[in-house]
Amino acid sequence: MANINKIKGRIGILTGGGDVPGLNPAIRAITIRALREGFEVIGLRPGWKGLVDIVPEKGADNSDSYWMLTEEMVNRVGRTGGTFLHTSRTRPSHVPASLVPTHLKDKYKDEQNDLTLEVLKNIDFLGLDYLIPIGGDDTLSYGVRMHKEGVKVIAMPKTMDNDVPGTDYCIGFSTCVTRTIEMTHRLRTSAGSHERILVIEVFGRYAGFTALLPTMAGAANRCVIPEYKFDIDSLAELLVQDRYTNPSKYSVVLVSEGAMYEGGEMVFKDQEKDMYGHKKLGGIGDLISEKMKELTPKYNNGTRVNVINQRLGYLVRSGDPDAIDSIVPMAYGNLALDLILDGV
Known part of the structure; x- marks a missing residue:
């Protein structure tokens, strides 16, 4: 009392x-x-x-x-x-x-x-x-x-x-990582059934922990994070290789919303800023998905690998x-x- x-x-x-x-x-x-x-x-x-x-x-x-x-x-x-x-x-x-x-x-x-x-x-x-x-x-x-x-x-x-x-x-943070792992594992069934590359974009703004930790826990083959710019061609090559070595013929990459590839910039949903000066990030997963469709024939004997593109968004911050x-x-x-x- x-x-x-x-x-x-x-x-x-x-x-x-x-x-x-x-x-x-x-x-x-x-x-x-x-x-x-x-x-x-x-x-x-x-x-x-x-x-x-x-x-x-x-x-x-x-x-x-x-x-x-x-x-x-x-x-x-x-x-x-x-x-x-x-x-x-x-x-x-x-x-x-x-x-x-x-x-x-x-x-x-x-x-x-x-x-x-x-x-x-x-x-x-x-x-x-x-x-x-x-x-x-x-x-x-x-x-x-x-x-x-x-x-x-x-x-x-x-x-x-x-x-x-x-x-x-x-x-x-822990609930976000837990939810991301759970949902990525659920999406594996579709990726495996269709033998596709699974691109999953997650929140995180300018920090890569929300993509890195689930990847370390085995949720994905690869991740890209804001702290390091990545080479888009190398990512395509790696995901094709990961898919080839997987008996179920699919691969997974977790994409932090603030990630940037070499020669590119951060992707924003719109240009409007909040009171703290931040524009809303989002869309890098869409861009990577399109790039994978474009680049995968180069590393897959001329055949394009189809992509499942999913943004987890608010699902990882909702619930108990x-x-x-x-x-x-x-x-x-x-x-x-x-x-x-x-x-x-």
């Missing part, structure tokens, strides 16, 4: 960026430990947007922006995927005029607006003593800004890309967390409270 006789402080939690399995277990772990240690816990939603949208006036309806969290509330969702606090890619220091909250539009009229002052006012309005943002490098980069502004921040790494600096593991993404968030949540109790 929470210690309601002596409140040690108030903690705010938010989840930002892309959703992954493991967020709800993290929220649950933080909340239960905090309540039992004598803290109150506020869930900010969705992401940093919650701290932008709050109207800091007594009697204002801010129910869309924050909730007081209870054990009963977090226990209901603690084993599920996604984030029940919802998420956004809001960057309070770079808010477009069209997304400035209605009650602030008279004050902020620039094309891009820094609403950090409003965020600080809302943190004070809520009486937050500590802030725990759970996110990737984008979400946590604004956590750095909050730290520089004097807010006590405990940052928790989360991204299926597993590329947040300063940590060996980010929440969501695996064992690792159930255990690690619990450990991270308790570590966050240890740091708070130690006065970090």
Whole structure:
């Protein structure tokens, strides 16, 4: 039970960026430990947007922006995927005029607006003593800004890309790898039945872990990752050889969405950028598939090898967390409270 006789402080939690399995277990772990240690816990939603949208006036309806969290509330969702606090890619220091909250539009009229002052006012309005943002490098980069502004921040790494600096593991990565292996094995039946090359594109942005680790686990013959440009002719030759040596006459390559071949560039689905300056990657798998059709006759006695092209997309970040993404968030949540109790 929470210690309601002596409140040690108030903690705010938010989840930002892309959703992954493991967020709800993290929220649950933080909340239960905090309540039992004598803290109150506020869930900010969705992401940093919650701290932008709050109207800091007594009697204002801010129910869309924050909730007081209870054990009963977090226990209901603690084993599920996604984030029940919802998420956004809001960057309070770079808010477009069209997304400035209605009650602030008279004050902020620039094309891009820094609403950090409003965020600080809302943190004070809520009486937050500590802030725990759970996110990737984008979400946590604004956590750095909050730290520089004097807010006590405990940052928790989360991204299926597993590329947040300063940590060996980010929440969501294990489930992504597990799902990728499972789905690749399922697609093998079609690739083998039709004796084709299977090209599978996976998320990962600028890091190759989501393609490399499943390949190391035996899900694919080859992988291409953003860290190293690859030779498209060599890839075609290798996949034809892999297919030839496979009794079922198929081969598999996992393609990180940020991969580039020599002489090529990163492939983007569109040119629109989010608040953190990122364009949406996607399409390198399509390009490789077409190149394989074009190049395979060169290495297959003049005969083209047909291709199955599949983008796994959101399937690898959806659903319930695996064992690792159930255990690690619990450990991270308790570590966050240890740091708070130690006065970090």
